[in-house]
Amino acid sequence: MTDKDKKHDLFIKGIDLFNKREFYDAHEYWEELWLEYHLDDKKFIQGLIQLTVAYYHLSTGNNKGALSLLNKSLDKMKLFHPSNRGIDVKGIIYSIDKSISMINNEEKINWNIIPTLEIQN
Numbered sequence: 278m279t280d281k282d283k284k285h286d287l288f289i290k291g292i293d294l295f296n297k298r299e300f301y302d303a304h305e306y307w308e309e310l311w312l313e314y315h316l317d318d319k320k321f322i323q324g325l326i327q328l329t330v331a332y333y334h335l336s337t338g339n340n341k342g343a344l345s346l347l348n349k350s351l352d353k354m355k356l357f358h359p360s361n362r363g364i365d366v367k368g369i370i371y372s373i374d375k376s377i378s379m380i381n382n383e384e385k386i387n388w389n390i391i392p393t394l395e396i397q398n
Contacts, residue, residue, distance in 0.1 A: 284314050288362070291325065292394045300333035321361050324353030328373065335376070335386055344380050347373050363396035 278286070287310040294303035304326050311322045331346035351373045359367040372392045379386055 280314065284310060284316075288322075291329075292396070295325075295329055296393050298332075298336075298388075298391070300329045300336065304329040304333065318357065318361055320353045321357050321366075324350045324357075327353070328369065331376075332391060335380075340380050344377065347377050347380075351377070360397070363398060364394055365392070365397065368392050369394075 287306045291303045291306040291310070294300075294306065307322055307326045307329065310316070311319060311326060316322060327346045327350035331343045331350060334340070334343035334346065351370065354366050354370050354373065357366045358370060359365070369392050372390050375390045376386070378384075379390075
């Protein structure tokens, strides 16, 4: 398998696991991609990692940790608005904003606002 294929495979596996709400495992694939390869959009991958870990924290009741990571992810996602790698970054930003608002307002998290990541051609 070439490096290009390996990078693509790690990215796609992360997307698949994220969409299955297997946040910890998704983070592992994206972290390997982020750490092991030179990427032109390294901050985008880092933002996805932060987003994924934020939702993992939310699932375990760690709202403070989730809020911190959502804000960090938001800063990075704004660099890639409106899309990157065929992913709707604008939609991710919307979901992050809604998640932050729910946490700040001490609302129960609506898991339906978590985006489904799809690659558009």
